[in-house]
Structure formats: structure tokens, C-alpha cells
Amino acid sequence: MSEPQDHQPLSMTALTIRLDDELFAVEAGRVREILDLVPITEVPNAPDFVGGLINVRGRVVPLADLRVMFGMNRPEPDEDTRIVVMEVDMDGEPTIAGILADKVHDVTDIEAASIEEAPKVGMRWRPEFIKGIGKRNGGFIIIPNMERIFETPGARNAPVAASEERSAS
Amino acid sequence: MNISDPTETFRQEARELLDQLEAGLLDLEQDPANADLINSTFRALHTIKGSGAMFGFTAVAEFVHEFETAFDQVRKGQTKANSALIEVALDAKDHIHRLIEAPEDRISGGDEILAHLRRIIAGGPVDTETPVKPKAKAKTTKAADAPPPPPAATAIWRLEFYLPADALIYGTNPALLLEELAEIGPTRVTALTDRIPALDVLDPETPHVGWRVDIEAVDPTAAIDDVFLFLRDTMELTLTRLDERTETDAQAEPDGEPDALSEASSAPEPAPTAATLAAQSPTPKPRQGAGADTADRAAASSLRVPAERLDELMDRVGELVIAQARLSQIAGLSSDTALKTIAEELERLSSGLRDTTMGIRMVPIGTLFSRFRRLIHDLSGELGKPIEFITAGEDTELDKTMIERLADPLVHLIRNSVDHGLESAEKRAAAGKPPKGVVRLSAVYSGAEVAISVTDDGAGLDTARIRAKAEENGLIAPDAKLTEQELHHLIFAPGFSTAKEVTSLSGRGVGMDVVKRTIDGLRGTIDVTSKPGEGSTMTLRLPLTLAIIDGMLVRVGNGRYTIPLAAVEECVELPEGIEAHAKGRNFLDIRGALVPYLRLREVFGTAAEPEPHQKVVIVSSGEGRVGLVVDQIIGNNQTVIKQLSKLHSGIKSFSGATILGDGTVALILDTAHLVAAGQSYVDRNITGRAA
Numbered sequence: 001m002s003e004p005q006d007h008q009p010l011s012m013t014a015l016t017i018r019l020d021d022e023l024f025a026v027e028a029g030r031v032r033e034i035l036d037l038v039p040i041t042e043v044p045n046a047p048d049f050v051g052g053l054i055n056v057r058g059r060v061v062p063l064a065d066l067r068v069m070f071g072m073n074r075p076e077p078d079e080d081t082r083i084v085v086m087e088v089d090m091d092g093e094p095t096i097a098g099i100l101a102d103k104v105h106d107v108t109d110i111e112a113a114s115i116e117e118a119p120k121v122g123m124r125w126r127p128e129f130i131k132g133i134g135k136r137n138g139g140f141i142i143i144p145n146m147e148r149i150f151e152t153p154g155a156r157n158a159p160v161a162a163s164e165e166r167s168a169s
Numbered sequence: 170m171n172i173s174d175p176t177e178t179f180r181q182e183a184r185e186l187l188d189q190l191e192a193g194l195l196d197l198e199q200d201p202a203n204a205d206l207i208n209s210t211f212r213a214l215h216t217i218k219g220s221g222a223m224f225g226f227t228a229v230a231e232f233v234h235e236f237e238t239a240f241d242q243v244r245k246g247q248t249k250a251n252s253a254l255i256e257v258a259l260d261a262k263d264h265i266h267r268l269i270e271a272p273e274d275r276i277s278g279g280d281e282i283l284a285h286l287r288r289i290i291a292g293g294p295v296d297t298e299t300p301v302k303p304k305a306k307a308k309t310t311k312a313a314d315a316p317p318p319p320p321a322a323t324a325i326w327r328l329e330f331y332l333p334a335d336a337l338i339y340g341t342n343p344a345l346l347l348e349e350l351a352e353i354g355p356t357r358v359t360a361l362t363d364r365i366p367a368l369d370v371l372d373p374e375t376p377h378v379g380w381r382v383d384i385e386a387v388d389p390t391a392a393i394d395d396v397f398l399f400l401r402d403t404m405e406l407t408l409t410r411l412d413e414r415t416e417t418d419a420q421a422e423p424d425g426e427p428d429a430l431s432e433a434s435s436a437p438e439p440a441p442t443a444a445t446l447a448a449q450s451p452t453p454k455p456r457q458g459a460g461a462d463t464a465d466r467a468a469a470s471s472l473r474v475p476a477e478r479l480d481e482l483m484d485r486v487g488e489l490v491i492a493q494a495r496l497s498q499i500a501g502l503s504s505d506t507a508l509k510t511i512a513e514e515l516e517r518l519s520s521g522l523r524d525t526t527m528g529i530r531m532v533p534i535g536t537l538f539s540r541f542r543r544l545i546h547d548l549s550g551e552l553g554k555p556i557e558f559i560t561a562g563e564d565t566e567l568d569k570t571m572i573e574r575l576a577d578p579l580v581h582l583i584r585n586s587v588d589h590g591l592e593s594a595e596k597r598a599a600a601g602k603p604p605k606g607v608v609r610l611s612a613v614y615s616g617a618e619v620a621i622s623v624t625d626d627g628a629g630l631d632t633a634r635i636r637a638k639a640e641e642n643g644l645i646a647p648d649a650k651l652t653e654q655e656l657h658h659l660i661f662a663p664g665f666s667t668a669k670e671v672t673s674l675s676g677r678g679v680g681m682d683v684v685k686r687t688i689d690g691l692r693g694t695i696d697v698t699s700k701p702g703e704g705s706t707m708t709l710r711l712p713l714t715l716a717i718i719d720g721m722l723v724r725v726g727n728g729r730y731t732i733p734l735a736a737v738e739e740c741v742e743l744p745e746g747i748e749a750h751a752k753g754r755n756f757l758d759i760r761g762a763l764v765p766y767l768r769l770r771e772v773f774g775t776a777a778e779p780e781p782h783q784k785v786v787i788v789s790s791g792e793g794r795v796g797l798v799v800d801q802i803i804g805n806n807q808t809v810i811k812q813l814s815k816l817h818s819g820i821k822s823f824s825g826a827t828i829l830g831d832g833t834v835a836l837i838l839d840t841a842h843l844v845a846a847g848q849s850y851v852d853r854n855i856t857g858r859a860a
Binding site for chain 1: 728814817834
């Protein structure tokens with residue numbers, strides 16, 4: 001599963017999901033299953049991005065919230081909330097993770113021609129987290145760069161020292 | 170990994186054979202005249218050569234060939250096994266290992282090893298071991314080692330053979346064998362029908378026909394060896410040189426003595442090789458038979474399974490245990506007695522299955538111990554310290570994964586004992602000790618744990634030097650009061666080394682802190698005891714398995730957490746009002762002993778209101794004891810340990826996660842880390858108050 005180079009137009013079969021008020025597209029080939037909301041176990045002192053764990057058929061899987069990385073609102077879960085279980089590359093190792101989605105739409109083909117490079121300015125998201133922006137039905141679809149998002153060191157290193165300080169004070 | 174890949178199968182087998190070979194060589198060093206050891210060494214070499222050639226590892230086959238020849242000499246008493254030979258054979262074993270692991274790389278060094286071997290075979294053993302041995306004997310030895318002599322007159326050789334009873338079952342084709350023999354030289358083949366039984370008892374799958382093949386060649390011994398490579402150990406085979414001799418002479422020979430044969434033969438060169446074959450064919454019969462018997466029995470009673478399949482099985486059983494827990498929980502709430510009965514039955518079955526599966530993964534630790542003999546051997550040579558290595562408790566069984574992960578820490582501890590612990594022979598003599606140092610490695614069950622100790626009878630830990638070093642490194646304050654135990658434990662501090670000078674062994678950038686970390690990761694502990702002048706003991710205490718533990722389920726705020734039951738010492742109620750008059754002094758008085766405690770609510774940043782009656786779970790790790798304040802103790806449960814993903818590997822308070830009966834995930838507390846956090850909290854508090 002080699003990823004195309006950054007900033008290069010790509011055509012893809014994508015699962016479209018809604019996060020807050022934006023449409024996102026994740027590579028359909030990496031999606032393992034889509035679950036209704038399950039009980040989430042909070043991991044104390046973990047970063048908000050991966051603050052929880054869920055049980056996926058006997059496996060303990062981290063639950064990631066992309067909305068944190070994109071600095072979006074985080075509405076409370078409702079009846080549309082789903083968990084997209086997918087394979088993401090972490091340091092080159094395939095890892096199973098759940099992604100929280102405010103709604104799952106459909107699987108669609110996004111033509112390479114309709115995908116544009118993410119603009120360097122005029123965007124509220126960090127450009128390195130975005131692989132491209134597709135257009136459909138007059139709207140935009142954001143294609144996140146999952147590898148980059150899950151690579152971010154800040155996402156993984158919990159503020160352990162801080163928690164111990166807290167216990168000491 | 171594709172397990173059906175024949176090359177990989179060969180590698181796997183060869184690795185085992187090499188281990189066997191190494192063990193045999195090391196034993197042989199202690200007991201150079203032991204015929205069994207010599208034979209098994211020879212056999213291991215022979216098999217590596219044979220299957221190496223078959224699987225296309227020609228470099229291996231070519232390299233091993235000379236060693237096989239050398240050990241064949243030893244086998245026949247023409248050369249003696251001595252330490253020089255064993256040393257070069259150990260080098261060779263390492264070289265073979267490299268060749269097998271990376272056949273495509275151009276691995277050098279083989280020629281030097283072979284040259285070294287030739288020197289030893291040519292002169293070494295004769296000079297050092299038995300100076301009185303006649304020179305002529307040594308010459309014969311050399312001649313046998315050298316390539317066959319230049320073409321001499323051909324002779325007629327008579328080969329008679331019967332295939333082993335199972336040859337056809339294993340796919341041997343007699344016609345092809347005869348064809349191969351025909352390639353050696355002009356042949357005349359006669360079938361030997363004397364053993365064909367009556368038709369009613371004839372088993373068509375057994376080869377009853379033998380063959381007599383007269384071959385015209387200079388010396389077909391090696392070629393015949395090659396033809397029967399995989400059969401020779403179990404087949405009947407005689408080879409005689411007919412020459413001018415009459416047929417009756419030759420036929421009278423089969424059980425004749427090899428020496429008589431070599432004397433009878435007129436040409437001196439081929440004599441030893443003819444003897445090789447003659448000596449091998451009649452003698453291996455009973456010995457090989459016995460060997461094959463034990464091998465067969467071993468094969469029937471044990472099974473080799475790829476490790477991944479066991480891991481997979483363990484995963485499945487883990488899932489079953491979780492599903493069973495869920496069922497039990499639902500059944501417990503139900504009034505359906507049939508459901509309750511089934512749930513109980515399933516609980517019994519799954520816990521049995523769990524125990525059996527864990528049993529399958531248990532491996533005797535001896536497999537690991539044998540690896541260290543080589544290490545000691547090498548260290549002894551490198552440092553010039555004579556060492557006696559004693560092992561005990563090889564039968565103690567531990568989880569396979571555990572054994573794999575223990576290898577590195579143990580290598581380190583043993584190195585440490587030899588390098589830093591044992592004194593030089595002179596120093597030992599001066600201290601009135603025997604010059605040979607003793608390193609003892611032992612394993613023993615203690616409860617649900619295994620204790621593995623590395624003991625040396627060296628000088629013991631020098632607490633004064635440890636102290637000086639720790640002060641120098643800023644690990645402790647110059648006036649800090651430390652018990653002897655605490656001083657000993659300082660050797661596990663990162664970047665700590667007591668070696669005054671950096672030897673080739675120490676100073677590799679890996680220290681005892683790495684050992685400590687690995688053992689912590691295995692949920693184990695390290696104890697150190699040491700007496701000046703008498704030596705030190707490092708004891709590792711480890712749980713028997715990594716996969717499933719018994720846990721105590723507790724609630725903190727809205728979260729549920731599992732504490733490994735093995736670490737739990739007792740549970741007490743947090744005395745009411747303790748906060749009120751003891752602000753910032755988080756100690757409990759447990760039967761006169763002060764135990765610091767941590768509020769998990771604070772550690773985890775829980776927002777929910779605390780329970781009015783909070784409980785304290787007192788956990789221990791090695792020396793330290795710490796109370797963990799929780800809101801509620803829910804009960805005990807079987808805990809299938811699941812590793813946390815990399816995304817959470819930075820969070821130290823948890824060693825893993827598990828799935829509870831209701832399907833939710835609970836985190837497993839890392840007690841060692843929490844105890845350390847609790848202790849450091851105490852230290853800070855004390856120093857804080859002192860300041």
C-alpha cells in the first residue's frame with residue numbers, strides 16, 4: 001500500500017465522513033469496519049487526540065478524534081455518530097485505530113482531476129495534515145494525510161511528568 | 170513468514186543442529202575422549218553438510234566438508250579432540266551460522282578457519298596431546314584429509330547394499346541410486362534376492378531386494394558416500410576392493426575388522442578411506458539403531474509448531490475467556506437456570522483450555538541456559554579468567570515469549586558477573602580462593618513466580634566505590650543515608666558503571682539500567698545480594714506467563730482499572746478525616762510501618778466526586794510498598810493482557826489493557842511504575858520538608 005507523494009493529485013475510492021461541519025474523505029481500502037458508538041474507555045493523561053480505547057471484537061483499539069487535529073468543534077455524540085475502524089501507518093507499521101465520525105456518508109470515487117493541492121494559505125487547518133481537497137456537488141471534500149496525523153509526536157507523548165507533578169502537589 | 174518455504178525449514182533445522190553442535194563441542198572440551206560426544210558432533214556436521222547441499226547452500230556444504238573429515242578422524246581415533254580443535258570448530262560453527270543466515274552475502278573468513286583447522290589436524294594434536302604418537306600416524310591423517318591422490322590404476326570395487334525398510338516410504342528410488350552408481354564408473358549390477366520373503370508375508374512397501382554392484386574405479390568411496398548420503402546411517406552397506414583377490418576373500422569380509430582390511434590392501438593411500446566406509450557400515454548399525462529409536466520416540470511424543478501459531482492460539486483463547494466472562498455476567502443477571510448451567514460449564518471448560526494453552530507455551534529454561542555456556546567459554550578466554558559454569562533448574566518452565574525476552578538481560582548479568590564480579594586468578598589466589606571462579610545460573614519456582622539467579626563467587630559489590638560513583642554522577646546527595654540494599658540497587662541507575670577501566674565487554678553503552686527496564690517490562694523484579702569477598706547474587710523474579718494474569722478490578726471516578734493481583738498485598742479503608750489533619754502528609758500507618766499513598770483520582774485527573782469511604786490497595790514491587798487510593802474495589806477477575814498501541818506507549822502508568830465481562834476496556838495499572846512514583850513522591854516530600 002504505497003502512498004502517493006504529497007501534493008500530487010490522486011484519484012481514490014473514498015469513504016466520506018462528516019466531522020463537525022466539514023466533509024472528509026478517507027481511503028476506503030483501509031477501512032475495516034464501521035461501528036455504532038461503543039463504550040469508550042478514557043485513558044487518563046493521554047492527549048485529547050487519542051484519549052480513548054475501544055473494544056473491537058476482542059481487540060483493544062485506540063480511538064482517535066481527528067477533530068482535535070483540525071482544531072474543530074467537538075459536538076457530543078448523537079445517533080449519527082460512528083466509529084470508523086481503519087488501518088493507519090504509524091512509523092511504517094500498520095496499526096488498527098478507530099476514528100470518530102459525526103456521520104458516515106458513502107463510498108465514492110474521487111477523480112484525480114477534481115482534487116487540488118491544499119493551498120498554503122487561506123485555510124484554517126494545518127496544511128501538513130491535508131493531502132488534497134476534492135470537489136463534489138459544488139462542495140469541498142478534505143482528504144486528510146493520515147500518516148502525518150498519526151506521526152505527530154505530540155499525539156503520542158503524554159505529559160507524564162505533568163501528571164506526576166499534579167499528584168505530588 | 171511462509172513456513173512451507175523449504176529453505177526456511179532448512180535454516181530452522183540447521184540452527185538447531187548448530188546449537189546441538191555447539192553444546193557438543195563445549196561438552197567435548199570437558200571430556201575430549203567421550204565417544205558419544207564425538208559421534209554426535211560428527212553426525213551434526215554430516216547432516217548440516219548433507220541437507221545444506223540439498224537445499225542449495227553449497228558454500229555451507231563445502232565448508233563443512235573438511236570439518237566432517239576432521240571429526241571423522243577423531244571418531245576413528247586417528248586424531249584427538251583437543252581444545253585447539255574445539256576452538257576452531259566453534260569458530261567454524263559461527264561461520265556456518267553466518268553462511269546460513271545470509272547466503273547471498275559474500276562472507277569471508279572461512280578460508281582462514283579452514284587453514285587453521287588444517288594446521289591443527291596436521292600437527293597440533295600430535296604435538297600437544299600425545300607427543301609419543303608416531304609421526305607416520307599423523308601423516309596418514311594428513312593424507313586422508315588431502316584431495317584424492319592423482320589417478321592411479323583403477324580397481325574393481327564390490328559394493329553390496331540393502332536399503333532400510335522405510336526407504337521407499339520416504340521416497341527413495343533404487344533405480345535412481347543404481348544409475349548414480351553407474352556414473353562412478355563401469356558397473357555390473359546383480360540383484361540379491363536372498364531376503365525376499367514368501368508372497369503371503371511380503372510387504373510391498375519394503376525393499377527386500379539387495380544389490381551387488383561391481384564398480385571399476387580408482388576409489389569410489391567418496392562418490393558412494395554421496396549417493397547414499399541420506400540412507401547410510403540406517404542402511405546395510407559393505408564395500409570391498411576385489412583387486413586380484415578372489416571372490417571368496419571378498420565375501421568373507423563383511424564383518425571383518427577394518428584394520429585387517431587396510432593391512433590387506435596393498436595401496437597405502439586408499440586404505441584409510443576404505444577403512445572409513447568399512448568402519449562406518451557395520452558399526453553404526455546398533456548405535457544408529459538406538460539413536461534412531463530415541464529420535465523416533467521423541468518425534469512421536471512432541472511436535473514442532475511455529476511460534477506464531479501458538480501466539481495465535483493464545484490470542485483466540487484470550488478472546489474466548491473474555492467472551493465467557495461476558496456470558497457469565499449475563500447469566501448471573503438472568504433467572505434462566507439452563508443458561509446459568511451452560512455459563513458455568515463454559516467457565517470450567519475455558520479455564521481448563523486456558524491452562525492447557527498456557528502449558529503449551531511453556532518451555533524449559535534449559536534451552537536458554539545452554540546458550541550461555543558459549544558465552545562463558547568466550548569470556549573466559551577473552552579475559553583470561555578460568556571459570557567454572559554451573560547451571561541448575563534447567564527443567565523449570567517459563568512462557569516462551571518470556572524466555573526469549575530474558576536472553577539479553579541474562580547475557581548482561583552473566584557478563585557483569587564475569588567481568589566485574591570475578592577477580593583475576595592471581596587476586597583470587599592472594600585471597601585464598603581457588604583460582605577458578607564459579608558462575609552459577611539457576612532457576613527455581615517460587616509460588617506463581619520463577620526466580621532466576623546469577624551468582625558469582627567474586628569480590629562482591631564494592632559499596633564504597635558505588636557510593637563514590639553515585640555521588641560523582643549526582644545520583645545521591647553526598648550526605649544521603651542509604652541502606653546497603655539501596656546502595657546495591659544504585660547499579661541499576663541509568664549511566665552507572667562500576668568498572669574502573671573500560672574493557673572490551675563493559676562500556677558498550679548498555680548498562681544495568683537496560684536490564685532493569687527489560688525486567689520491569691516483563692513485570693519482574695531484581696534483587697541484589699552481595700557480600701564483600703564472597704561474591705554477589707542477582708535474582709530475577711518473574712511471573713510465569715505474560716498473557717493472562719489474575720487482576721483486581723477497582724473503580725476510580727468513572728473509570729475501571731485492573732491491578733495485577735500478584736502485586737496486591739492488602740486492602741484497607743482510608744481512615745476518615747485523615748485529610749483534615751494531615752495535609753500534605755500522605756502516609757498511612759500500617760501496623761507500625763509508614764506506607765506512602767497515591768490518590769489515583771489525582772494521578773488520573775478524575776473530575777467526579779470522590780466516594781465517602783475510599784479504599785487503599787497496597788501494592789508492592791521489590792522493596793517498595795505504596796498505597797493506591799481508589800473509590801471502590803469491585804472484585805477479582807481473569808485478565809487477558811492486551812498491549813497498548815504506540816499511540817499510548819508514552820503513558821507510563823499503564824502496562825496494558827484488558828476487556829471486561831461487559832465488553833468495555835479497562836486499563837491495567839503498571840504497579841512498578843506507580844510504586845516508583847510513590848517513592849519519589851515521598852523522597853521529594855522529605856527533602857522538601859528538610860529544606
